Amino acid sequence: MLQLRSCPATELSIDLLLEADPDIRQVERYLNAGLGFAAELDGKVVGVAVVVLGEGGEAELMNIAIEPARQATGLGSQLLAYVIEQARAQGIRQLGLGTGTFGHQLRFYQRQGFRVVAVERDHFLTHYPEPIFEDGIQHKDRLWLELTL
Numbered sequence: 001m002l003q004l005r006s007c008p009a010t011e012l013s014i015d016l017l018l019e020a021d022p023d024i025r026q027v028e029r030y031l032n033a034g035l036g037f038a039a040e041l042d043g044k045v046v047g048v049a050v051v052v053l054g055e056g057g058e059a060e061l062m063n064i065a066i067e068p069a070r071q072a073t074g075l076g077s078q079l080l081a082y083v084i085e086q087a088r089a090q091g092i093r094q095l096g097l098g099t100g101t102f103g104h105q106l107r108f109y110q111r112q113g114f115r116v117v118a119v120e121r122d123h124f125l126t127h128y129p130e131p132i133f134e135d136g137i138q139h140k141d142r143l144w145l146e147l148t149l
């Protein structure tokens with residue numbers, strides 16, 4: 001049975017967080033400041049998410065990841081819906097996130113209502129020490145998406 005819960009972000013599995021964000025230094029930077037969320041299937045953590053509160057009712061979804069063997073089975077969508085519900089309950093009015101300009105992640109967020117509001121050119125070239133490739137394409141620019149809660 002799937003259980004979704006909030007927890008300190010520092011309790012979340014680093015291995016899972018690195019699935020979404022390959023740079024450990026970036027991950028460590030937001031762990032202490034973040035609200036954590038976990039998806040547990042039959043008692044085992046299979047998904048994680050981190051939200052960092054900003055100013056004026058804004059927050060950023062810094063990371064969301066599902067264990068590779070269980071991706072594309074609907075767990076991520078359930079975890080994201082839970083994160084949105086919890087953010088709304090905490091009085092957050094706008095949830096933003098950065099993601100690549102192509103790939104299934106974009107559909108995943110847009111299906112839950114996120115909209116593209118900006119393109120950050122060269123973000124993945126200037127903020128990550130190693131090149132990031134997906135489906136044989138290098139991630140260079142980042143899209144900024146927002147959902148009004």
Ligand SMILES: CC(C)(COP(=O)(O)OP(=O)(O)OC[C@H]1O[C@@H](n2cnc3c(N)ncnc32)[C@H](O)[C@@H]1OP(=O)(O)O)[C@@H](O)C(=O)NCCC(=O)NCCS
Pocket residue numbers: 019020021064065066067070071072073074075076077078098099100104105107108
């Ligand atoms: C992005 C992620 C959290 C989505 O969670 P999920 O449980 O896999 O997603 P769901 O099963 O709810 O499905 C959402 C959509 O993504 C698609 N999808 C998920 N993983 C996929 C994969 N590896 N390849 C192709 N499509 C995939 C699903 O098919 C579905 O899209 P569709 O209905 O248009 O086909 C998960 O795939 C993941 O952890 N990926 C690696 C980390 C990552 O990229 N995090 C986001 C950083 S921006």
